[in-house]
Amino acid sequence: MIKVFIEGHSYKHDLFELIRVFFPGEEIEFINEDDTDTEELLIHSSLLDRADYNLACSKIYKDGNLIKEIIINIDDIHIQGISKSRIIKNAIKKSIYDSLINLIDGEVPWGILTGIRPIKVSHDLINNNKDIYEVKRILMDEFRIHKDKAQLMIDIAMSQRKHIYPLVENKYSLYIGIPFCPSRCSYCSFPAFAVGNNYDKVGRYVDTLIYEIKGIKEIMEGKWLNTVYIGGGTPTSIKSRDLERVIATVKESFKSEDIREFTVEAGRPDTLDMEMLKMIKSMEVDRISINPQTMNPKTLEKIGRNHDIKSIISSYNMAKDLGFDIINMDIILGLAGEDLKDVAYTLNEIEKLDPENLTVHTLALKRGSRLFNKNENHDEASNEIQRMLKLTEAKAAEIGMFPYYLYRQKQMVGNLENIGYSKLGKESIYNISMMEEKETIIGAGLGAVSKIYNPKDNTIKRLPNFKGLKEYLNRMDELIEKKKNLIIR
Numbered sequence: 001m002i003k004v005f006i007e008g009h010s011y012k013h014d015l016f017e018l019i020r021v022f023f024p025g026e027e028i029e030f031i032n033e034d035d036t037d038t039e040e041l042l043i044h045s046s047l048l049d050r051a052d053y054n055l056a057c058s059k060i061y062k063d064g065n066l067i068k069e070i071i072i073n074i075d076d077i078h079i080q081g082i083s084k085s086r087i088i089k090n091a092i093k094k095s096i097y098d099s100l101i102n103l104i105d106g107e108v109p110w111g112i113l114t115g116i117r118p119i120k121v122s123h124d125l126i127n128n129n130k131d132i133y134e135v136k137r138i139l140m141d142e143f144r145i146h147k148d149k150a151q152l153m154i155d156i157a158m159s160q161r162k163h164i165y166p167l168v169e170n171k172y173s174l175y176i177g178i179p180f181c182p183s184r185c186s187y188c189s190f191p192a193f194a195v196g197n198n199y200d201k202v203g204r205y206v207d208t209l210i211y212e213i214k215g216i217k218e219i220m221e222g223k224w225l226n227t228v229y230i231g232g233g234t235p236t237s238i239k240s241r242d243l244e245r246v247i248a249t250v251k252e253s254f255k256s257e258d259i260r261e262f263t264v265e266a267g268r269p270d271t272l273d274m275e276m277l278k279m280i281k282s283m284e285v286d287r288i289s290i291n292p293q294t295m296n297p298k299t300l301e302k303i304g305r306n307h308d309i310k311s312i313i314s315s316y317n318m319a320k321d322l323g324f325d326i327i328n329m330d331i332i333l334g335l336a337g338e339d340l341k342d343v344a345y346t347l348n349e350i351e352k353l354d355p356e357n358l359t360v361h362t363l364a365l366k367r368g369s370r371l372f373n374k375n376e377n378h379d380e381a382s383n384e385i386q387r388m389l390k391l392t393e394a395k396a397a398e399i400g401m402f403p404y405y406l407y408r409q410k411q412m413v414g415n416l417e418n419i420g421y422s423k424l425g426k427e428s429i430y431n432i433s434m435m436e437e438k439e440t441i442i443g444a445g446l447g448a449v450s451k452i453y454n455p456k457d458n459t460i461k462r463l464p465n466f467k468g469l470k471e472y473l474n475r476m477d478e479l480i481e482k483k484k485n486l487i488i489r
């Protein structure tokens, strides 16, 4: 148990996330009264906000003894592109980081950054500091980010800028969610229902989704639809003619000649046959995913994917023969029982297939997934994740791919990152837009979130769709009205 006492500030959530990085799995309790006599580890974080000085202070007590104290003078910190409130929050987190870093054996590569979109920070700094070396210094000194991660943040941000800037006010992307899967994978907590025998609900869902897309068309009249992403779930787990109806609705409703990228997450190889792939290709979709997660048969069985390696390879080859422009493959690092050798094997097998994109996820133990409930021991994998990430980085470079987007999730094994790699010129514009939040994204489908971006003040208004199937199916007019109110009025 770790006890935390806060005085003079309210960054409880941020401190919780940061302390959890240092002590994964430990219980963290916020206490209301200072209790330096406790036998537990006590972290005391305070902000002294005075007229003539501002100090962030951390004290660590163990068995009642003060073992470390760090005081940071906030007035000494001036960073272009970072607001005063962010500087104060950073200083508080930095004082915690500096007081805890020598108490643990491991490393904290992302320093005090606990958010899921680190590249946004590098964009903000690049926008305000002409000198890239200065940006790197700030990331390392003010955020305590390791040198290689700071470089990665800059490299990715620089490669993304041509897709983000100049900001165009009336440009937007469309996300369409299809929350059905052939069966549930053990690690996954995405909203997805097994298609099963009862196809009625799928039919009703598709009808409602089409109605929603038509509603969005009315609302977004005159604006430029930049990219479309049909994800899930597994969109290809529904009947080919139903998915075709969805894609056709998009093509008919918006100026399809202006859409720069159209992705369908084909995902599970067991949902793909010639009929499905031919249909997707005939609809001029230029990017699909065929996701192995791993190329090791034993792991595949363990995680409940319900398909074999042969079907990954055959569906991939089918898609290649049909001439898809960009095929992405997702893999997950840290799957139960896998070591560095298994990851090396997966990467070598993927290299033979030669996809244009490779998305590398680090296992996140999410509430709601079967894996989380089983509480399997992932300590061993956690120690190896760093090396696995390094291996994927080296392999991606070897096969001519570069990292083009990056995000983090809560509860990731090893507290690291997910990285999307791409061959030159084949990067997904939608993935960049969605992560960097400098473009409006309209979400259609169960649980999809719309994010309305205003470039004038760099703000985002969020509107989530219903997460429950019943509400989604029965209250669509209400949902469309809400979108209209947010966008038009």
Ligand SMILES: C[S@@+](CC[C@H](N)C(=O)[O-])C[C@H]1O[C@@H](n2cnc3c(N)ncnc32)[C@H](O)[C@@H]1O
Pocket (backbone or CB within 6 Å): 181, 187, 188, 189, 190, 232, 233, 234, 265, 266, 267, 268, 290, 291, 293, 330, 331, 332, 361, 362, 363, 364, 365, 366, 369
């Ligand atoms: C929304 S899922 C849809 C993909 C598609 N249904 C499939 O299974 O191939 C997108 C990706 O998230 C990743 N993913 C899902 N759950 C995860 C978890 N708990 N930890 C890490 N990655 C995860 C997987 O790599 C998956 O391909």
Ligand code: SF4
Pocket (backbone or CB within 6 Å): 180, 181, 182, 183, 184, 185, 188, 189, 190, 192, 232, 233, 234, 267, 268
């Ligand atoms: S990983 Fe994909 S197929 Fe598996 S449950 Fe999640 S969304 Fe469905």
